[in-house]
Amino acid sequence: MARPIKETPELRGNDAVRFETLISTSKPVSKEEKERARKAYEVMKSISNFQW
């Protein structure tokens, strides 16, 4: 049997401060990356037997 899917813990102390710093200093994804993701989505939609 595979290992369990680990649960995301409640953030506290240094982890909470670190997390706040990471998301407040992160930068928007580049246009190129967004376009690559859009294309991936379009391909995935075209090969799926259900709608995303």
Add this chain to the structure above:
Amino acid sequence: MKIDFSKLRQFQLTEDSDIKPFKCAEDDLNDFLFEDAKYFQRELMAVTYLLEYMEQNKTAAYFSLLADKIIFNPDEKGVWNKLNRNIPNSKRRRSYPAVKVGRLAVNEDYSGQGLGTFILDNIKYAFSNVKRLCCRFITVDALKTAVPFYERNGFQCITESDKDDETRLMFFDLKNFITE
């Protein structure tokens, strides 16, 4: 073996699904697909998607998704207030919704061709632009060996407390995906 993504077919796993052969370097990921994925689906704990390469009659990759959230300890009011500063008081919540990638694996026959990134790109776009379900973050329970792969895809570790564990919890902020 070179793979043409447009020749893959994506299915949602069902109770009746006949899972085509799949093998990757991590036994845990092989075991999850063949032994646990249907159980998780039956119990409404995770949904698994299969990417089949019809020409080869193989499962090229699979991934499992489930709902998640990022919660702050109520005592961390300072940090919580900073994160919420752009949200009016009446609309603030005590947690952020997330979608968790419980498992993501690529068949060893097709590794190194960008299939994992293709899957992550699709998840990023679907949850940030198509928005059938709104999530602020993608979280992942990543095997240590896969941490560099997720870092290349913009993920960061959530906590330092699991740095000696077999897996690390990581996140991607979807807000960065819709911000110009």
